[in-house]
Amino acid sequence: MNIGPFIPANRFFVAPMAGVTDRPFRQLCRSLGAGYAVSEMVSSRPDLWHTPKTARRADHTGEPGPIAVQIAGAEPLLMAQAAAYNIDQGAQIIDINMGCPAKKVCNKWAGSAIMQDEALALRIIEAVVAACAPRAVPVTLKMRTGWCQAHKNAVALARSAEGAGVQMITVHGRTREQGYRGQAEYDTIAAVKAAVGVPVVANGDIDSPEKAREVLALTGADAVMIGRAAQGRPWIFREIAHFMASGTRLAPPLVAEVRQLALAHLQDHYSLYGEFLGVRSARKHIGWYVASLPGGADFRQRMNLIENCEQQVAAVADFFDQLNQRMDRIGDAVSYDLPGGKEKYLEATA
Numbered sequence: 165m166n167i168g169p170f171i172p173a174n175r176f177f178v179a180p181m182a183g184v185t186d187r188p189f190r191q192l193c194r195s196l197g198a199g200y201a202v203s204e205m206v207s208s209r210p211d212l213w214h215t216p217k218t219a220r221r222a223d224h225t226g227e228p229g230p231i232a233v234q235i236a237g238a239e240p241l242l243m244a245q246a247a248a249y250n251i252d253q254g255a256q257i258i259d260i261n262m263g264c265p266a267k268k269v270c271n272k273w274a275g276s277a278i279m280q281d282e283a284l285a286l287r288i289i290e291a292v293v294a295a296c297a298p299r300a301v302p303v304t305l306k307m308r309t310g311w312c313q314a315h316k317n318a319v320a321l322a323r324s325a326e327g328a329g330v331q332m333i334t335v336h337g338r339t340r341e342q343g344y345r346g347q348a349e350y351d352t353i354a355a356v357k358a359a360v361g362v363p364v365v366a367n368g369d370i371d372s373p374e375k376a377r378e379v380l381a382l383t384g385a386d387a388v389m390i391g392r393a394a395q396g397r398p399w400i401f402r403e404i405a406h407f408m409a410s411g412t413r414l415a416p417p418l419v420a421e422v423r424q425l426a427l428a429h430l431q432d433h434y435s436l437y438g439e440f441l442g443v444r445s446a447r448k449h450i451g452w453y454v455a456s457l458p459g460g461a462d463f464r465q466r467m468n469l470i471e472n473c474e475q476q477v478a479a480v481a482d483f484f485d486q487l488n489q490r491m492d493r494i495g496d497a498v499s500y501d502l503p504g505g506k507e508k509y510l511e512a513t514a
């Protein structure tokens with residue numbers, strides 16, 4: 165598959181997740197087998213472009229290309245300007261967010277709220293494509309299956325988006341109304357794939373190599389995108405790639421390898437956020453790394469009290485050193501946020 169002139173390294177993509185898929189995490193996922201990564205969304209409001217948060221989100225230092233930047237907003241003109249601005253900052257692909265259910269975004273009539281107004285959605289897409297075309301920058305779209313159960317308009321929107329020049333469409337198999345509740349469904353994604361000629365990416369609840377294979381088969385999609393299951397488990401991409409190539413499961417990583425990955429991730433994280441923000445925002449990543457591991461729950465509590473980088477690194481190193489004395493491999497990590505994950509998490513850490 166291709167996204168305009170770009171050919172992703174494989175068809176296992178890491179999802180954009182605000183506050184999670186920052187540069188260090190994207191690079192980590194790419195180094196562990198993700199073929200493509202989209203950055204966290206950037207607002208289309210010009211007054212927010214120069215905030216430290218947006219500047220951090222626009223930091224792509226050392227990142228393997230293509231650099232894909234997601235923009236969110238509801239004003240066609242502002243979205244077009246945001247696309248142009250981000251291209252000036254180094255974006256090689258512009259992704260339009262019509263998938264985010266967050267109140268913060270949707271109350272401002274953006275994200276998945278736009279799906280409710282197909283005419284507006286199309287005007288946004290046309291404006292962004294018009295801004296990107298002279299620079300030969302492909303535009304992609306990320307959306308949900310629809311606004312609510314009664315209004316699943318992903319197919320209609322995908323058709324008009326393709327007609328307007330969008331070059332790849334990602335569909336999260338839930339409606340906006342669902343938020344993250346219930347199960348993702350893949351029939352609508354299959355219908356989108358059947359309706360358009362551009363590559364389609366299937367997303368939602370993919371948490372294992374087997375599930376990735378199943379979703380690819382069910383939808384006929386060109387690629388799958390993984391979000392929450394990669395939290396604390398960025399090696400899921402190489403596990404999926406191995407399984408798809410060989411039909412066999414790759415052994416889970418060694419505790420020693422996870423220790424090394426987590427420590428390197430922390431250093432990269434601190435270098436982007438600095439000490440104060442870095443220590444605090446690293447806690448969620450550390451929590452995800454240890455969530456399914458023996459002693460993980462206790463460690464999470466203790467770790468939340470630590471307020472400097474040196475102590476945080478020492479605590480994480482110590483946690484994995486102790487674990488290494490009990491087990492060689494980490495086993496199948498279970499994401500706390502996935503359906504069924506909490507029970508498994510509580511069992512594992514009881």
Ligand SMILES: Cc1cc2nc3c(=O)[nH]c(=O)nc-3n(C[C@H](O)[C@H](O)[C@H](O)COP(=O)(O)O)c2cc1C
Pocket residue numbers: 179180181182183184204205234261262263264306336367368369370389390391392393
């Ligand atoms: C913490 C978090 C932040 C997210 N932020 C974004 C975002 O900025 N843009 C976007 O298009 N989707 C965002 N999403 C949605 C994900 O990209 C993805 O569509 C969703 O999590 C379903 O995939 P999964 O089941 O593999 O997690 C976010 C999801 C989570 C959990």
